[in-house]
Amino acid sequence: MKNKKIDKKPARAGGESILQRPPVVVVLGHVDHGKSSLLEAIKDFKITAKESGGITQHIGAYEVEEKGKKITFIDTPGHEAFSAMRARGTEVADIALLVVDSAQSVQPQTKEAVIAIKRAEIPTIVVLNKIDLPTANPEKIKRELLQIDVVVESMGGKIPSVQVSAKEKTGINELLEIILLVADMHDLKSETEAPVEGLVIESYMDGLKGPVVTAVIKKGVLRKKDIIATDLALAKVKSIQDFKGKEIHEARPSQPAIILGFEKVPAVGEKFKSYKTTEEAMQKLKKEEPKREVGSTVLNLDPAKKVLNIILKGDVFGSLEAIEGMLKNLPQDKVILRILKSEVGDISESDAKLAEMSKATIIGFRVKIGPAVMKFMKNDLENLPAGRQGKLRIKTFDIIYELVQDVRRGLEKSLEAEIVREDIGKLKTLLVFWGEKNRQIVGGKITEGEMRKGIKLEVFRDDKKIGSGRIVNLQRDKKDIDLLKKRDEAGILFEGNVKIEKGDILAAYVEERKKGEL
Numbered sequence: 001m002k003n004k005k006i007d008k009k010p011a012r013a014g015g016e017s018i019l020q021r022p023p024v025v026v027v028l029g030h031v032d033h034g035k036s037s038l039l040e041a042i043k044d045f046k047i048t049a050k051e052s053g054g055i056t057q058h059i060g061a062y063e064v065e066e067k068g069k070k071i072t073f074i075d076t077p078g079h080e081a082f083s084a085m086r087a088r089g090t091e092v093a094d095i096a097l098l099v100v101d102s103a104q105s106v107q108p109q110t111k112e113a114v115i116a117i118k119r120a121e122i123p124t125i126v127v128l129n130k131i132d133l134p135t136a137n138p139e140k141i142k143r144e145l146l147q148i149d150v151v152v153e154s155m156g157g158k159i160p161s162v163q164v165s166a167k168e169k170t171g172i173n174e175l176l177e178i179i180l181l182v183a184d185m186h187d188l189k190s191e192t193e194a195p196v197e198g199l200v201i202e203s204y205m206d207g208l209k210g211p212v213v214t215a216v217i218k219k220g221v222l223r224k225k226d227i228i229a230t231d232l233a234l235a236k237v238k239s240i241q242d243f244k245g246k247e248i249h250e251a252r253p254s255q256p257a258i259i260l261g262f263e264k265v266p267a268v269g270e271k272f273k274s275y276k277t278t279e280e281a282m283q284k285l286k287k288e289e290p291k292r293e294v295g296s297t298v299l300n301l302d303p304a305k306k307v308l309n310i311i312l313k314g315d316v317f318g319s320l321e322a323i324e325g326m327l328k329n330l331p332q333d334k335v336i337l338r339i340l341k342s343e344v345g346d347i348s349e350s351d352a353k354l355a356e357m358s359k360a361t362i363i364g365f366r367v368k369i370g371p372a373v374m375k376f377m378k379n380d381l382e383n384l385p386a387g388r389q390g391k392l393r394i395k396t397f398d399i400i401y402e403l404v405q406d407v408r409r410g411l412e413k414s415l416e417a418e419i420v421r422e423d424i425g426k427l428k429t430l431l432v433f434w435g436e437k438n439r440q441i442v443g444g445k446i447t448e449g450e451m452r453k454g455i456k457l458e459v460f461r462d463d464k465k466i467g468s469g470r471i472v473n474l475q476r477d478k479k480d481i482d483l484l485k486k487r488d489e490a491g492i493l494f495e496g497n498v499k500i501e502k503g504d505i506l507a508a509y510v511e512e513r514k515k516g517e518l
């Protein structure tokens with residue numbers, strides 16, 4: 001890397017065909033840390049409302065320009081999507097942004113994202129978001145990242161970090177500059193005269209236009225009338241649009257493009273190539289849709305684990321495949337996600353019956369709820385006592401990322417909340433003033449941590465727990481106080497199930513109900 005400048009030969013192999021290409025960037029991180037907001041902020045910041053007039057639909061990728069250089073963003077955040085696309089063997093992105101809420105802390109999905117990035121072996125930039133919040137503490141986050149082997153530059157590592165507020169759109173310029181810097185260091189090239197290769201980022205069926213495919217070009221230049229094909233879907237390119245929906249003549253490496261002309265909807269994450277003739281492309285096309293192993297987890301169910309049953313319905317085969325891929329990437333160490341059925345088509349009565357029998361949630365992607373099911377749901381509701389939720393759970397989505405996050409939340413909810421105990425402090429009893437029924441006033445000295453009013457206590461005598469209670473009131477020098485620290489003398493109004501004696505140790509603790517973590 002050091003000698004890069006000297007080593008760099010003019011990029012020319014067989015003519016002018018190898019050219020610098022813009023970086024393709026993905027955004028990963030824990031839910032609610034601001035991935036979507038960041039993508040939105042960059043888009044708003046760089047693309048004026050007038051220009052964006054054509055962006056009416058979420059198409060999965062966009063492009064911005066900073067200092068005359070372009071950057072492509074994959075507009076589907078989250079490592080589930082990223083990993084599902086990579087599972088097909090194509091590198092989706094050149095650079096990963098790891099978004100962390102700087103007023104929070106490193107969370108399970110931050111760690112999952114780091115694992116996904118490491119697997120992909122692409123450079124990372126740490127984005128410390130929500131810096132506008134008064135509680136933001138980016139230094140703390142950097143220290144926490146250190147513990148999961150993400151060493152940022154200011155901690156002596158190689159990973160750049162940048163502080164931004166997606167909400168107030170601050171730090172965005174700086175972030176874009178760092179992206180370009182990292183891209184420069186990695187010298188991204190592509191052959192423009194090679195046959196076209198590209199990656200399907202989003203795909204759906206439009207009633208009027210037919211299959212609509214957002215792709216990022218990896219190699220070559222895509223032009224109208226080109227013949228391209230994935231493993232299953234073939235296209236004679238009818239029209240190419242940029243991400244704003246404007247007709248363009250060609251799409252170059254790293255450029256996001258909307259392609260019309262596919263005969264059927266290809267799957268998200270599928271790779272396509274160009275062919276000289278339709279016949280050649282047809283020969284490569286796989287005739288059969290691959291066999292699906294839906295519900296295969298049924299065979300090796302671990303009885304100790306909880307199971308969340310779902311029925312998946314999608315608009316096209318490609319969506320289902322992408323969704324299943326992402327769902328499989330959700331951690332299932334504690335709860336198993338079992339897909340009972342995964343099918344193309346609207347939500348039907350038979351889906352509803354299966355859902356009812358197996359207590360499954362029906363998840364629809366870009367599908368409608370059939371009229372019979374609507375009636376079914378209505379009856380279900382009418383026969384229930386007021387205020388109770390119907391037995392049938394149906395959820396529909398238009399954006400894969402939201403669907404995956406919802407299923408994740410469902411898995412988390414099915415976990416019991418864990419009660420986490422934290423020791424706060426200890427007090428040695430020196431005096432016992434008076435007692436009545438279950439109350440006593442005791443005096444003592446704090447030997448560890450602190451004591452707080454209202455906090456729970458355990459009473460120890462000769463290292464044995466003999467009872468428990470709580471601090472009803474806390475005093476120092478006969479004055480009420482909320483908190484006292486180590487070495488302070490404290491008077492405590494104790495309420496509990498034991499009679500305290502001189503020399504007893506009172507240990508204060510808090511219990512927190514922590515949401516289940518996958």
Ligand code: GDP
Nearest residue numbers: 030031032033034035036037129130165166167
């Ligand atoms: P995602 O799940 O990672 O995509 O997170 P979202 O982009 O949906 O953001 C989660 C929440 O955080 C939303 O309520 C946002 O409005 C909020 N949020 C995102 N970025 C910022 C920020 O920079 N500052 C503040 N104060 N809030 C933010």
